[in-house]
Amino acid sequence: MIIYPDAKAVVKFLKIIPTEKLRPYIKHLVITESIDERTYKVFPSTGLVIGLQYKGRLTDVTNDKENVLATAGITGLQNRVKIFRNSPGIGTILIFFTETGITYFSNTPADELFNQSVSLDNIINKDKIAVVEEKLAIASTDAERIKLVERFLLSEIKERKADNLVIEAVKLIYASRGAIRIKELGEKLCISQSPFEKRFRKSVGTSPKKFTSIVRFNAVLNNIGKIKSLTEICYENNFFDQAHFIKDFKQYTGDTPENFKRFL
Helix, strand or coil: CEECCCHHHEEEEEEECCCHHHCCCEEEEEEEEECCCEEEEECCCCCCEEEEEEECCEEEEECCEEEECCCEEEECCCCCCEEEEECCCEEEEEEEECCCHHHHCCCCCHHHHCCCEEEHHHCCCHHHHHHHHHHHHHCCCHHHHHHHHHHHHHHHCCCCCCCHHHHHHHHHHHHCCCCCCHHHHHHHHCCCHHHHHHHHHHHHCCCHHHHHHHHHHHHHHHHHCCCCCHHHHHHHCCCCCHHHHHHHHHHHHCCCHHHHHHCC
């Protein structure tokens, strides 16, 4: 999820469902453009994201230090809020993968990208990336840009056998809104913890425990703008107490639940 402090700064935000052949791997694509320089937060989500800047630059802000990112980059799953700053006049295409979608495009285990924002050439041939970047830079319409990116993605799909056990684990975690215990998950799937965790990390990008925490956090976000009190939200999402709830929320958003809710 991306939060901009000033919605007026975003002159374009288009969400596109990909072509049918890509839907098993990619949830959606987004084209976003901003006139002004802006700093914004990205909260943890459940799939990896590729970003392609067809104009402008993006930096990662950590401890008040800026790191200029590659114009073609990939961000792994995060267990904390990240802060980015864009240059004026930026234009970006974001590719949001399904929970296991990245495994069909990369030979790199997904968990090696955990808490990382790196150049896309870490997982895809840099010459292929250069070609698509060059074409995106001269494309004149959004439809043309999406067509270019989809063609690029389709050419990169690798033959893979789906890990149905991991896919079922993801379904069970969502069904519980992130409340299921890892021991119970293993029992339901009839697999011991060590091999299960190894397969899950490789495909999803983090441990089952951290993934369930991210799913639970997003369930909280879906409720926090409603009439329910923070106490109700805390206990409905199976937090042990409010202290744990506040600690996790601050880690994932950089703010307390009270302050966050105030600015919704």
